[in-house]
Amino acid sequence: MSEMEPVPAATVVLIRETQSELEVLLLRRNSALVFHGGHWVFPGGRIDQGDFSEDEAGLEYPAAVRAAVRETKEEAGIEIDADRLIHTAHWTTPPKLARRFSTWFFICPITEPVSVMVDNDEILEHRWISPKDALEEAAREVIVLPRPTSVTLKDLQHHSSLDQLHAELAKGNIHVFPEDSSYYRPAEMGCPD
Numbered sequence: 001m002s003e004m005e006p007v008p009a010a011t012v013v014l015i016r017e018t019q020s021e022l023e024v025l026l027l028r029r030n031s032a033l034v035f036h037g038g039h040w041v042f043p044g045g046r047i048d049q050g051d052f053s054e055d056e057a058g059l060e061y062p063a064a065v066r067a068a069v070r071e072t073k074e075e076a077g078i079e080i081d082a083d084r085l086i087h088t089a090h091w092t093t094p095p096k097l098a099r100r101f102s103t104w105f106f107i108c109p110i111t112e113p114v115s116v117m118v119d120n121d122e123i124l125e126h127r128w129i130s131p132k133d134a135l136e137e138a139a140r141e142v143i144v145l146p147r148p149t150s151v152t153l154k155d156l157q158h159h160s161s162l163d164q165l166h167a168e169l170a171k172g173n174i175h176v177f178p179e180d181s182s183y184y185r186p187a188e189m190g191c192p193d
Helices: 060-076 130-138 147-156 162-169
Strands: 005-017 022-029 042-048 088-094 101-108 124-128 175-177
Touching: 005 060, 005 147, 005 162, 022 060, 022 101, 022 130, 022 147, 060 101, 060 124, 088 147, 101 147, 101 162, 124 130, 130 147, 147 175
Parallel strands: 005 101, 088 175
Antiparallel strands: 005 022, 005 042, 022 124, 088 101
16 A cells, blocks of 8 residues: 655644743644544644645745635634744654645744634634643643644743744744655745745
């Protein structure tokens, strides 16, 4: 049996600063969904054909940015500015799994109040929660987090302000999982740097 090609996708970590900590937006997927049903995730989904632009010669990175903006609107009802997205990671689902994705991860700092509206179909609930609290709830099996979500939360839990997070993100360290993923091709895909 040949290896299934991963579907290009994009995920957005919406993060805001409260008086005491940073919080991320997590969405609970409908349990009836085949992929990560019932899990708490960041907004995101596959890159659609309409996310690609003819004048960009099929480059995946700009399409991922557009998909990230579109999925955030569809799943959470929040309009975000593509210019605020900060590329931080790329995850490729391991081979031999029935569904595989090659996912661009972005962080989007939220500095103004936003209202979240889920579709009550694919997404049933939402909550703003600190990375530390989300990880603690997952450890107690109160919520289920996919591995990319929990790893991202572990990376974020040590930051207490958006300024501190910005300073870290400015270093431009992109986390690629697995490290040797042939699906992460930033130069070919038009990714900055």
